Amino acid sequence: MITSTFKSLQENPNILPKKLELKNTDEIGQLGTLFNSFIDAIEDISVQKALERKLNERNEELQSALVQLTQTQGQLVQQEKLAGIGQLAAGVAHEINNPLGFISCNMETLSEYIDKYYDIMKIYLALDTTLYETDDNVSKSIIGEAIRKRKEIDFHYIMEDTKDIFKDTNEGIQRISKIVTSMKIFSRVNQSDEHSEYDLNEGIDTTIIVANNEIKYFAEVKYNLGKIPKLYADGGQINQVLLNMLINAVHAVKDNHISELGLITVTTYVEDGYIVCEIEDNGKGIPPEVIDKIFDPFFTTKPIGQGTGLGLGIAYDIIVNKHKGMIDVESAVGIGTKFIIKLPVTGEK
Ligand SMILES: Nc1ncnc2c1ncn2[C@@H]1O[C@H](COP(=O)(O)OP(=O)(O)OP(=O)(O)O)[C@@H](O)[C@H]1O
Ligand SMILES: [Mg+2]
Known part of the structure; x- marks a missing residue:
């Protein structure tokens, strides 16, 4: 046994x-x-x-479960923040849009008027010198007064500067229009989500072509595009995300490489049911104390007038809220930054 x-x-x-x-x-x-x-x-x-x-x-x-809960909590906080700011942005955009409409319209008309003033003034300016040569004393004293005044106020400079002021003002108006458009995209005003078949690799190509003029003087782009399936997505919006990130990368390398070209690497591949797109730069990097804020609307480290701080807020809204994807960021100061975008393979209908 x-x-x-x-x-x-x-x-x-x-x-x-x-x-x-x-x-x-x-x-x-x-x-x-x-x-x-x-x-x-x-x-x-x-x-x-x-x-x-x-x-x-x-x-x-x-x-x-804890990790997932923390991530979800972070996302919810972010979404709530975005929703609140979105409403605010929609209101502000609407308020700004009306006066902006008539200001740009008036500026256009004024520019045309000023050209006409300019032409006619040139004739008068030639005329007053000629008239000053006559024997008519009354005309002579009036013209003399005009010439004196013209010199006193430096009329020639005013004429030149008026053109510059108009040019600057027009640029300012363009910039405000861009901000209002961004705010609208952000707050989804006037926006119908147009989902259709979208090839991310193709989107990357076209976006880089569009942005090439901004990129080529500061960075070289390296492509690492894998074989990925087509997405069901709003291609226009995804391209907008790519553009925002590429421009951010250009700014970052511009700040890091004074003499040599920077490097931006764009990689795509499929992993765990997601199409992944990485946009990596060897720019100045993001300090750890601000990395949690970069997706906040209006957060910017750029000088006034150069950044609205809406680029990444819009990117987050488009990828996470509208396409049920994810965005991650890894960065080291002085070394570079990598943004990782993940979109579900099947897409959301
Ligand atoms: N690739 C990057 N490298 C370093 N810092 C970055 C990078 N991308 C974003 N940032 C930081 O995140 C901030 C927010 O970026 P975001 O795109 O939202 O706004 P912005 O670029 O400042 O302005 P906007 O995009 O509206 O013109 C930037 O000001 C910058 O400090
Ligand atoms: Mg930006």
């Missing part, structure tokens, strides 16, 4: 042998009792091991 139990244990060490039925109390019987307590001990250890395993599994589940 003991021999066969040991044999089966030897053949199949993973299966715990049955306990022996003991009838005798002789030496063999005592050996059997020892064997049974040995089995009891092993059973205890196996039960304990199984419990430990279960406990570890539960711990791991709890750990990953």
Whole structure:
């Protein structure tokens, strides 16, 4: 009996042998009792091991649930912030849009008028010098007064500067229009989501062509585009995200590489049901103390007039809220930054 139990244990060490039925109390019987307590001990250890395993599994589940919960909480906070700012932006955009409309219209008309003034003034300016040469004393004194005044107010400079002022003002208006458009995109005013088949690699190509003039003087672009399926997405919006990130990368390398060209690497691949797009630069990097704020609308480290701080806020809204994707960022100061965009392979209909 003991021999066969040991044999089966030897053949199949993973299966715990049955306990022996003991009838005798002789030496063999005592050996059997020892064997049974040995089995009891092993059973205890196996039960304990199984419990430990279960406990570890539960711990791991709890750990990953905690990580997910923290991520979701972060996303919810971000979404709430975006929603609030979105409403505000919609209101501001609407308010700015009306006066902006008539200011730009008036500026256009004024520019045309000023050209006409300019033409006619040139004729009068030539005329007053000629008239000053005549013998008519009355005309002479009026023209003399005009010439004196013209010199006093430096009329020539005023004429030149008026043109510059108009040019600057027009640029200012263009900039305000751009901000209002961004605010509208952000707040989804006048926006119908147009989802259709979209090839991300193609989107990257066209966006880089559009932005090439901004990129080429400061950075070289390296493509690392993998074989990826088509998405069901709003291509225009995704291109807008790519553009915002590329321009940010250009600004970052501009600030880091004074003499040499920077490097922007764009990579695409598929991973865990997501199409992943990485935009990496070797620019100045993002300091750890501000990295949590970069997706906040209106957060910018750029000088006044150069950044609205809406680029990444819009990107977050488009990728996370409208396309159910994710955006991550990794950065090291002085070394560079990598933005990782993930979009679900099937897309959202
Ligand atoms: N690739 C990057 N490298 C370093 N810093 C970055 C990068 N991308 C974004 N940032 C930081 O995040 C901030 C916010 O970026 P975001 O695109 O939202 O606004 P912005 O570029 O400042 O202005 P806008 O895009 O509206 O013109 C930037 O001001 C910059 O400090
Ligand atoms: Mg930007």
